Each structure stands twice: as C-alpha cells, then as structure tokens.
Amino acid sequence: MKIRIVAVGKLKEKYLREGVAEYEKRLAPFASVELLETREEYMAENPSEAQRQQTLAKEGERLLRLVPERSFLIVLDVKGKLLSSEALAKELASLALQGQSDLTFLIGGAFGLSPAVRDRADLRISFSPMTFTHQMVRLLLYEQIYRAFKINRGEKYHW
Numbered sequence: 001m002k003i004r005i006v007a008v009g010k011l012k013e014k015y016l017r018e019g020v021a022e023y024e025k026r027l028a029p030f031a032s033v034e035l036l037e038t039r040e041e042y043m044a045e046n047p048s049e050a051q052r053q054q055t056l057a058k059e060g061e062r063l064l065r066l067v068p069e070r071s072f073l074i075v076l077d078v079k080g081k082l083l084s085s086e087a088l089a090k091e092l093a094s095l096a097l098q099g100q101s102d103l104t105f106l107i108g109g110a111f112g113l114s115p116a117v118r119d120r121a122d123l124r125i126s127f128s129p130m131t132f133t134h135q136m137v138r139l140l141l142y143e144q145i146y147r148a149f150k151i152n153r154g155e156k157y158h159w
C-alpha cells in the first residue's frame, strides 16, 4: 500500500526530525511512506475571524492539491473519531482488503483545518481530545502507522 503524509511546513525541532527518521526507517520494510510538505501560510498576529478563515482556506487548498483524487484521505482532527491503535490497524487492513492501494494522511497547520479539508476527508481521526502541535502529531502519526503494521502482522512491539 502506498502511504502519503501531507503536512504543513518543515519540522523545526531536531528531536522530532530524528524521531520521524527513526520511524521512516522502521516502516520501510512494510510500506512506502511519502512525506509531502506545503509551505506555512503567514497569519497576522491578531487575525480577525475573516482573516483566519481566509488563511485556513488557502492552506487547505494547497494541502488538498497534494491529495490524488483516488486516494483514501484520513484527516487528523482533534474533533475526529477517537480510535484505538487496534482500530486504526483494522481500518488499514480493511482498506487493503478492499483493494484501496493509495492512502493519504493529512495533518492541519498551526491554526487547524479548513472546511474544504474536512469535507474531502473520507475519515477524520483524533489521537486524543487534547490538542497537540501539528509538528508533534507528525511523529505520533508515524509511530501509530508503524504500530498498525506490527499489530496486523501479529509481531511483537504493541504492548
């Protein structure tokens, strides 16, 4: 299965870059994971609601351009469906069984997700009702994808 992660901006912290690099390496035998980064939109310091929505819409358009039409899109959303790691693993296995060979995960930017991104989503998932930085979510996502493969293969790792 081809897996793509679409996200805003480059990882700024070294510890996050190292974490992601480690999980990319671990995932390599199971799946090809492509990371596509868009540039971060500038947001005024105290934006009006209209400015915020406009910036989010622009960011959303840029992100969605990187998602092929045929790709099953899973959007990371604080207000999405709360899934256990086992449930995510099951979802990935079920998509593979259905012949869905292209999967995209999308992480919003610092200010969240545009309505267009939420509308395009085939599934919106939440890691927790708590909000994390979009940069941290990237590392969590790599780890959860890796965990899902280990669960589906019945291999040791998932305690």
Ligand SMILES: C[S@@+](CC[C@H](N)C(=O)[O-])C[C@H]1O[C@@H](n2cnc3c(N)ncnc32)[C@H](O)[C@@H]1O
Binding pocket: 075, 076, 077, 078, 106, 107, 108, 109, 110, 111, 112, 113, 125, 126, 127, 128, 129, 130, 131, 132, 133, 134, 135, 137
């Ligand atoms: C700083 S958060 C945006 C917060 C914004 N107030 C919102 O509610 O969308 C940046 C991005 O990280 C991801 N994110 C943050 N916390 C998350 C969580 N608990 N579960 C899933 N995704 C999360 C989402 O993609 C979100 O758009």
